[in-house]
Amino acid sequence: MRTTIYLIRHGECTGNREGLFRGRYDFLLNEVGIEQARSLAGELKSVHFDAVYSSPLSRALETAKAICEGREIEPIVEQGFNNISLGSWEGKPKKEIAEKFPKEFRLWRTEPEKLRMEGAETLEKVQARAVKALARITEEWLGGSFAVLTHRAVIKPLIAGILGIPAPYFWKLHPETASYSIIEHTLERGYALTLFNQTKHLKEFIREDV
Numbered sequence: 001m002r003t004t005i006y007l008i009r010h011g012e013c014t015g016n017r018e019g020l021f022r023g024r025y026d027f028l029l030n031e032v033g034i035e036q037a038r039s040l041a042g043e044l045k046s047v048h049f050d051a052v053y054s055s056p057l058s059r060a061l062e063t064a065k066a067i068c069e070g071r072e073i074e075p076i077v078e079q080g081f082n083n084i085s086l087g088s089w090e091g092k093p094k095k096e097i098a099e100k101f102p103k104e105f106r107l108w109r110t111e112p113e114k115l116r117m118e119g120a121e122t123l124e125k126v127q128a129r130a131v132k133a134l135a136r137i138t139e140e141w142l143g144g145s146f147a148v149l150t151h152r153a154v155i156k157p158l159i160a161g162i163l164g165i166p167a168p169y170f171w172k173l174h175p176e177t178a179s180y181s182i183i184e185h186t187l188e189r190g191y192a193l194t195l196f197n198q199t200k201h202l203k204e205f206i207r208e209d210v
Contacts, residue, residue: 001143002143002184003138003143004144004146004182004184005134005138005145005148005182006182007148007158007183008040008063008067008149008150009151009152009155009176010037010059010060010062010063010151010178011032011040011059011063011177012029012033012177013028013029014027014028014030016030016177017030018093019093019094019095020091020092020094021097022083022090022151023085023087024082024084024086027058029058029062033177033178036063036177036202038066039178039201039202039203040066040067040178040180040201040202041067041069043180043200043201044180047145048145049067049071050141050144051073051146051147052071052073052075052076052147053078053149054075054076054148054150055081055149055151055154056077060150061077063149063178064147067147078133078148079129080129080132081133081150081151083154084120084126084154085121086121087118087119088120089101089117089120094210104117111170112170123170126157127158127160130161131162134148134158142187152208156169156170159193160173162191174207176202178202179199179202179205181195181196181198
């Protein structure tokens with residue numbers, strides 16, 4: 001009863017390229033992101049998926065649709081994989097946030113697990129909902145294979161949560177845009193990370209350290 005999970009970050013969007021905080025701001029894929037999604041779909045063409053789940057945000061859903069093209073399945077929107085809510089930071093340049101909120105920005109750069117802001121979601125809450133959603137879906141597809149299309153600020157706490165990695169973990173994991181990781185699950189051992197941040201199918205991507 002080995003279940004295989006492809007954990008995938010969406011393709012590049014304007015927010016990635018221009019250094020903006022994204023959160024739930026609904027950016028579309030840019031030209032690079034569209035090409036990344038196509039390359040990703042080609043890379044995974046021979047992989048069987050019983051289902052493909054996606055964050056409701058356009059950049060993830062567009063990437064999921066590229067993967068589903070030519071298959072007899074459509075992306076299933078899963079709110080548990082929605083991006084972190086960053087409140088007033090969403091859509092704003094990171095440089096601007098660094099100037100206006102130096103204390104909070106410093107926490108984001110060092111230990112974002114401790115960041116608390118009015119109107120924003122904590123990484124602890126993101127982790128709880130993402131792990132819960134993954135557990136539910138894993139139980140539904142025991143012995144099968146499915147994909148999850150989501151965001152950097154979901155992938156990191158999700159991996160930490162299922163593997164028992166304590167905080168601070170956020171800046172120790174770097175999944176790039178349109179990269180994929182593979183998680184395997186068995187009833188005897190639970191979750192195991194067997195591949196992380198595969199990018200060999202990509203011609204280009206930008207590294208984000210903030």
